[in-house]
Amino acid sequence: MNAPKQGIQLKQTQTLAVTPQMTQRLHILQCNQQQLQTEIQQMLDKNIMLSRVDNSMDFELGNNDFTDEFDTNSDSLVDEIPEQLDVDADWDNVYDDYRETFDDRPKKIDDVDGFQEDWVADSASFDECLLQAIYLSPLSDEDKQLSLKVLQHLNDDYFLDRPVAQLAKTLNIDVDKLQSVVDCxxxxxxxxxxxxxxxxxxLAQLLSLGNNNEAAVNAYEILNDYYDYIDKKPDFIRRRLALSQTEYDTAMQLIRTLSPYPKPPDECTHQLIIPDVFVRQRMGMFFASANHDARYDLAINEDYAELSKACKGDEKSFMTAQLQEAKFFLSALDQRQKTVVRVANAIIMHQQDYFLQGDTAMRPLQMKMVADMLGLNESTISRAVNGKYLSFKKHLIELRYFFSQNLSRQNNALDDDVAASATAAKAHIKAIIADEPPKKPLSDSKIEKLLKTQGIDISRRTVAKYRESLGIPKTSERKRLK
Known part of the structure; x- marks a missing residue:
């Protein structure tokens, strides 16, 4: 029998490492303007190296990229902070003295499309947030399709309307596979x-918090093992878990921060919307430019940066860590605006006819197509359009609105004039019904034929689905209404 041999082998592998800077940039990109202002305020509260600057320090019209260029001619500290942190590194690394300030440029604003104080809209739909979460999840395409089927079996509280085993029989799928998707x-x-x-x-909300402290562990044991006794026998729970009154109260305080249902109550009917970009026209072409009213007015605090020169030891580590975090945050803001403007321009270039003719000229567009054009990941496009709006002729339009399914039955028809989008089909259906004879409304079959004469080849069933989504009743009801 041969004895096992020991040896050294060299193996090359490729992995994707996420640095703290990448994580922060993805989070900032995901935020809409309202969330971004909250993130900025939180950063100002905890980072002494950031401060608000005078409003006179603004963007130049025509330079749509928020810049992180700093004055290198002043008596600043030597720039030796690296552009990237090591994987799994923390902010509290020690660096040499560093100082940076924004390039002070004069304000030039002659834009007529200013911010409108009465621009408000409903809060983001809970269903849209849920669908986006599934879209960005690590589930396979097959499991994502199964997830959409599961969503159809939720009640008004977004709970499953039947046990998983029963739902598996209804969907004719393996119960273990369905359970794994439901857990996800x-x-x-x-x-x-x-x-x-x-x-x-x-329990799902508690585990999603990601806390491993004593209060979270106690709260989990209370919910998991003694949920039915919380209101009835609190002393019994404390004895069984050997908790002091303080430990029990702390755990219950954490539990009370959770919501009994996934969908939180509507705290606000409307929220202010600040568009990220404006659509302008030059030499017959529409293009996107950054909204100068959505400025950040942030800069490195020069006084604290100068003070860090005299710091030593732990103070030096703290000041350089704060300066590092401030620089990365400003860089994330810069990258966010550049990415949003790039994505908006790619969308607008593809939808030029829409800005001339309206919904009937909307062309098919998918996020993958924009991602291929810009050389970005599809998930980056999704984050860049999430909650972002553009302003066009005093109208606010969400960037997601420009993505529409290709209805052409030819796979290669996307770049051809015959390609039709779902949005355009709905607009044509609405226009056809608006012009129909009042005493003899058109049936879905006749609408289907009229659409085909306009180059939109869809089935009668699809016509009915789009008509219902527009809130238009069927033929017999329209006749009675008129």
Whole structure:
């Protein structure tokens, strides 16, 4: 029998490492303007190296990229902070003295498309957030399709309307496979969706917090093992878990921060919308430019940067870590605006006819197509259009609105004039019904034929689906209404 041999082998592998800077940039890119202002305020509260600057320090009209160029001619500290942190590194690394300030440029604003104080809109749909979470999840395409089927079996509280085993029989799928998909949905953002009951929903929200402290552990044991006794026998729970009154109260305080249902109550009917870009026209072409009213007015605090020269030891580490974090945050803001403007320009260039003719001229467009054009990942495009709006002739339009399904039955028809989008089809259906004879409304079959004469080849069933989505009643009801 041969004895096992020891040896050294050289193996080359390729992995994707996410640095703190990449994580921060992705998070900032995901934020809409309202969320971004909250992030900025939180950063100002915790980072002494950041400060607000005078409003006179603004963007030049025509230079749409928020810049992180700094004055290198002043008596500043030597720039030796690296552009990237090591993987899994923390902010509190020690660096040499560093100081940077924004390039002070004069304000030149002659734009007529200023911010409108009455621009408001409903809060983002809970269903849209849920669908986006599934889209960005690590699930396979097959499991994502199964997830959409699961969403069709949720009740008004976004709980499953039947046990998983029964739902598996309804969908004719393996119960273990369905259970794994349901578990994944439960821990997406927002957490708790597809739970069986309030207990499962609370546990999903608690685990999604990612806390491993003593209060979180105690809260988990209370919810998991003694949920039915919380209101009835609190002393019994404390004795069984050997908790002091303070430990029990702390755990219960954490539990009370959770919501019994996945969908939070509507706290605000409307929220202010600040567009990220304006659509302008020059030499017959529409293009996007950054909204100068959505400025950040942030800069490195020169006083604290100068003070860090005299710091030593732990103070030096703290000041350089704060300066590092401030620089990366400003870089993330810069990258966010550049990416949003790039994506908006790619969308607008593809949808030039829309800005001349309206919905009937909307062309098919998918996020993958924009990602290929810009050399970005599809998930980056999704983050760049999430909650972002453009302003066109005093109208606010969400960037997601420009993505529409290709209805052409030819796979290669996307670049041809015959390609039709779902948005254009709905607009044509609405126009056809608006012009129909009042006493003899058109049936879905006749509408289908009229659409084909306009180059939109869809089935009668699709016509009915789009008509219903527009809130237009069927033929017999339209006749009675008129």
């Amino acid at each position: 949905i439960r821990y997406l953002d927002p957490p708790g969706v597809a739970s069986q009951n309030i207990q499962e929903c609370l």
